[in-house]
Amino acid sequence: MIAAQNGHRGAYHRLLSEISDWLDRYFSRRLPPGEVDDAVQETLLAVHRRRHTFDPRYPFGAWLAAIAKHKWIDQLRRLGRNPTEQLSDDLSVADHERAVTSASVLASLLEELRPAQAQAILLVKVQGYSIEDASRETGLSASAVKMNIHRGLSRLTALIEKTEDVE
Numbered sequence: 001m002i003a004a005q006n007g008h009r010g011a012y013h014r015l016l017s018e019i020s021d022w023l024d025r026y027f028s029r030r031l032p033p034g035e036v037d038d039a040v041q042e043t044l045l046a047v048h049r050r051r052h053t054f055d056p057r058y059p060f061g062a063w064l065a066a067i068a069k070h071k072w073i074d075q076l077r078r079l080g081r082n083p084t085e086q087l088s089d090d091l092s093v094a095d096h097e098r099a100v101t102s103a104s105v106l107a108s109l110l111e112e113l114r115p116a117q118a119q120a121i122l123l124v125k126v127q128g129y130s131i132e133d134a135s136r137e138t139g140l141s142a143s144a145v146k147m148n149i150h151r152g153l154s155r156l157t158a159l160i161e162k163t164e165d166v167e
Contacts, residue, residue: 002056016044019064026068027075035075043071050139070136081128109156117152120145125153 003011020040027039046067054063106126110118116138123134124145135142 039075117148120148121152
């Protein structure tokens with residue numbers, strides 16, 4: 001990890017490969033088989049985003065395990081929100097045009113915000129994270145997360161009002 005932090009690309013690729021193998025074993029013991037790959041990928045992204053926070057004075061394994069544990073908890077929360085029962089083949093399917101359009105509009109609006117604001121809004125308002133969980137996820141203080149949400153929502157309101165005035 002130290003070599004990766006110093007910009008050694010080969011070391012970074014090797015690190016990610018070894019981490020991936022460890023994470024696969026870690027999540028295989030804790031999650032249903034269909035959820036393991038998602039958890040591994042989410043954790044690898046978190047490691048990539050937080051690699052600058054690793055302090056070489058402390059064990060790398062403990063740092064990685066802490067991130068993996070948080071991602072495991074996140075995955076369990078998602079599983080708790082999503083039903084796992086099989087749906088009947090004769091179930092009618094509604095038109096998803098409105099949902100797709102809404103998601104597309106939301107994504108384009110969030111692109112107008114600062115990244116920290118968009119991330120805070122997505123985590124808390126869209127994905128249902130608590131302020132404390134969003135704080136841990138982003139590495140920001142709880143008050144900074146709240147401020148980003150407030151400012152981001154104010155900016156979104158201004159953008160929507162501006163669009164309505166044009167129409």
